[in-house]
Every structure is written in structure tokens, then in C-alpha cells.
Amino acid sequence: MLVIECPWCGPRAESEFNCGGEADIARPLEPEKLTDKEWGDYLFMRKNPRGVHREQWLHTQGCRRWFMATRDTVTYAIQGYEKFGGAESNAAARKGTQGDK
Numbered sequence: 001m002l003v004i005e006c007p008w009c010g011p012r013a014e015s016e017f018n019c020g021g022e023a024d025i026a027r028p029l030e031p032e033k034l035t036d037k038e039w040g041d042y043l044f045m046r047k048n049p050r051g052v053h054r055e056q057w058l059h060t061q062g063c064r065r066w067f068m069a070t071r072d073t074v075t076y077a078i079q080g081y082e083k084f085g086g087a088e089s090n091a092a093a094r095k096g097t098q099g100d101k
């Protein structure tokens with residue numbers, strides 16, 4: 001079982017959390033101007049990389065807050081955590097890639 005470190009509560013068992021999928025999915029600013037394919041890509045298409053990527057997690061059985069984790073999908077090793085609105089999240093917003101949860 002993974003031990004996930006909630007930024008507010010500390011280390012907890014994986015069973016207390018729900019994964020919200022890939023982080024940094026930006027909602028289109030003008031969705032009415034997208035084609036059906038572009039809208040479908042926004043809603044459903046994810047990278048699913050082999051290796052390190054950023055994903056969103058919800059501490060469902062604890063503080064019920066969302067945060068982001070950088071995790072290696074091969075080894076399951078979590079390399080870091082970020083709160084939304086933190087310094088790292090601001091860097092993501094400048095790139096136009098901040099998550100919308």
C-alpha cells in the first residue's frame with residue numbers, strides 16, 4: 001500500500017485518498033468555439049505517461065482537500081506534493097496549465 005503525504009494532515013494510507021487523474025488540465029476559455037473533437041479531447045484524452053507525471057489527489061477520508069503529487073507511474077514513488085495556489089501552482093498558471101478542481 002502506498003503511503004501518501006497530505007500537505008495538511010501528513011502521511012496517511014492510500015485508502016484514505018482518491019486520485020483525480022492528471023493535473024494541469026486547463027479548461028478552455030471559450031468552450032463554445034471548440035469543435036466536438038477539441039471538446040472531447042479536453043474532457044477525455046489524457047497523457048497516461050510511463051514515468052514521472054503530476055496528478056491530483058483528494059484526501060477523501062481526512063481533510064477533504066485537493067492537492068497535487070508528482071509520481072513515477074513505473075515505481076509508484078511519489079517525488080513531491082504541492083497545494084493548489086502555492087508557488088509551484090502559480091508557475092503552472094503562467095504556462096496556462098493550472099488544473100480546474
Ligand SMILES: [Zn+2]
Pocket residue numbers: 006007008009010059062063064065
Ligand atoms: Zn488531509
